[in-house]
Amino acid sequence: MTLTVVNPATEEPIAELEQPGREETDAVVARAKAAFPAWRTVAPADRATLLRRLATLVEEHGEELARIESQNVGKPISGARGEVGMVANVFHFYAGAVDKHHGETIPVTGGVAATFREPLGVVGLIVPWNFPLNIASWKVGPALACGNTVVLKPAELTPLSALRLGELALEAGIPEGVVNVLPGKGSVVGRRLIEHPDVAKIGFTGSTEVGRQVMAGAAATIKRVTLELGGKSANVVFADADLERAAAAAPYAVFDNAGQDCCARSRILVERPVYDRFLELLMAATRGVRVGDPSDEATEMGPLISAEQREKVGSYIDGSVAFRGETPEGPGFWFPCTLVEASNEDRVAREEVFGPVAAVIPFEDEADAIRIANDTPYGLSGSIWTRDGARFLRVARAIDAGVLSVNANTSVRVQTPFGGFKQSGFGRELGMHALDGYSEVKSVFVATDG
Numbered sequence: 112m113t114l115t116v117v118n119p120a121t122e123e124p125i126a127e128l129e130q131p132g133r134e135e136t137d138a139v140v141a142r143a144k145a146a147f148p149a150w151r152t153v154a155p156a157d158r159a160t161l162l163r164r165l166a167t168l169v170e171e172h173g174e175e176l177a178r179i180e181s182q183n184v185g186k187p188i189s190g191a192r193g194e195v196g197m198v199a200n201v202f203h204f205y206a207g208a209v210d211k212h213h214g215e216t217i218p219v220t221g222g223v224a225a226t227f228r229e230p231l232g233v234v235g236l237i238v239p240w241n242f243p244l245n246i247a248s249w250k251v252g253p254a255l256a257c258g259n260t261v262v263l264k265p266a267e268l269t270p271l272s273a274l275r276l277g278e279l280a281l282e283a284g285i286p287e288g289v290v291n292v293l294p295g296k297g298s299v300v301g302r303r304l305i306e307h308p309d310v311a312k313i314g315f316t317g318s319t320e321v322g323r324q325v326m327a328g329a330a331a332t333i334k335r336v337t338l339e340l341g342g343k344s345a346n347v348v349f350a351d352a353d354l355e356r357a358a359a360a361a362p363y364a365v366f367d368n369a370g371q372d373c374c375a376r377s378r379i380l381v382e383r384p385v386y387d388r389f390l391e392l393l394m395a396a397t398r399g400v401r402v403g404d405p406s407d408e409a410t411e412m413g414p415l416i417s418a419e420q421r422e423k424v425g426s427y428i429d430g431s432v433a434f435r436g437e438t439p440e441g442p443g444f445w446f447p448c449t450l451v452e453a454s455n456e457d458r459v460a461r462e463e464v465f466g467p468v469a470a471v472i473p474f475e476d477e478a479d480a481i482r483i484a485n486d487t488p489y490g491l492s493g494s495i496w497t498r499d500g501a502r503f504l505r506v507a508r509a510i511d512a513g514v515l516s517v518n519a520n521t522s523v524r525v526q527t528p529f530g531g532f533k534q535s536g537f538g539r540e541l542g543m544h545a546l547d548g549y550s551e552v553k554s555v556f557v558a559t560d561g
């Protein structure tokens with residue numbers, strides 16, 4: 112059986128790949144296992160040099176990687192370039208982190224205890240289709256920095272950039288078997304990685320539904336897991352905010368990547384007295400989102416990833432549609448930017464749509480805003496727009512989410528921890544925090560009393 116990879120903007124096939132089965136997965140895990148003893152003993156400075164070389168190669172091949180990602184995911188080329196830039200920075204960061212993630216010496220009775228950060232072994236990395244290379248790098252970077260070997264399983268729909276990354280890792284001089292990329296089905300390759308006794312950890316990003324299966328499957332071998340799952344984040348706009356700025360930014364916080372973003376601020380909560388004014392500004396800003404050919408430099412939003420995704424997104428449009436944008440004619444899995452006036456009880460406000468659909472919801476006061484923002488099983492991200500410094504701190508502390516921004520809508524930075532509360536998962540990626548998820552702490556006691 113082969114896997115046909117399609118360009119979602121044209122619906123044309125762009126690659127045909129072999130589909131590995133359980134046996135091939137076992138063979139790749141065996142290769143990663145064999146490579147582990149030598150890789151873990153590479154001197155930290157040498158491991159850092161190799162990661163640095165990989166970062167540089169990603170930079171040198173930036174345009175090529177951005178074009179692969181744009182064609183395979185339907186991402187606007189300008190956004191894809193930014194994502195690849197981040198991938199290079201992620202490898203630069205973890206190159207620098209290799210020799211800064213160290214242990215402690217702890218004075219204890221009768222001697223001294225020292226802690227060491229040991230690698231886990233072979234780690235299985237399972238990633239989704241929305242930010243294929245970016246999310247892969249968030250896992251591969253810290254995993255390699257800690258001395259693990261990796262088996263990376265990209266999503267069935269978007270394997271191409273990960274395959275190229277595997278080639279660049281070899282070109283950088285990272286030894287054979289350390290970075291293994293195995294595209295294939297989640298139900299075959301993914302499942303086998305989860306149950307495989309020689310895989311020490313699963314770093315998973317994807318839906319909450321599959322995350323549950325990962326967690327359940329990992330229990331059999333007490334595998335470590337990091338779960339980065341879905342979201343239904345709130346963009347909370349108070350009446351005292353700079354409404355023009357908040358409204359100009361809001362469309363990009365939910366329609367970026369055609370809404371296929373775990374951090375999408377897909378619930379826009381607006382304080383009642385400014386609701387009508389804000390909705391007007393929001394509609395005007397949404398009208399300005401440039402939807403079209405992803406290879407066009409000016410395009411801001413491309414198509415959805417697949418026909419199936421388009422059907423799913425369409426199923427949420429049954430409420431009061433305040434605004435519906437335009438899409439190109441012809442082939443491609445297009446869906447227009449859509450604003451729906453909703454209550455937090457509506458399905459469009461409760462479930463992760465994963466498409467360019469935002470629910471606009473009024474709230475009465477600060478307590479009501481916090482209540483609505485938290486009235487969701489998810490807890491990944493969100494924004495707070497206000498000019499009141501004490502209020503933004505109060506609200507930021509009260510919202511149950513892992514990554515918040517104030518008077519801005521960004522969630523992801525190389526240096527800062529990223530991850531969710533509640534059913535958005537657990538464990539943190541990026542920054543120095545990610546290294547904790549790819550190492551074990553070992554305590555060694557040395558007796559000093561004669």
Ligand code: NAD
Pocket residue numbers: 237238239240241242246264265266267295296297298300301302305316317318319321322324338339340341342372373463465491531535536
């Ligand atoms: P998905 O859960 O369907 O698939 C994710 C990955 O898991 C894919 O590689 C898939 O092949 C694999 N998989 C599927 N079934 C499996 C199984 N039974 N065993 C093992 N692996 C399996 O998610 P998706 O549709 O690719 O991505 C969209 C989802 O990802 C959304 O819910 C989104 O919110 C989430 N996401 C979360 C983050 C985050 O950091 N929190 C980031 C991006 C995307």
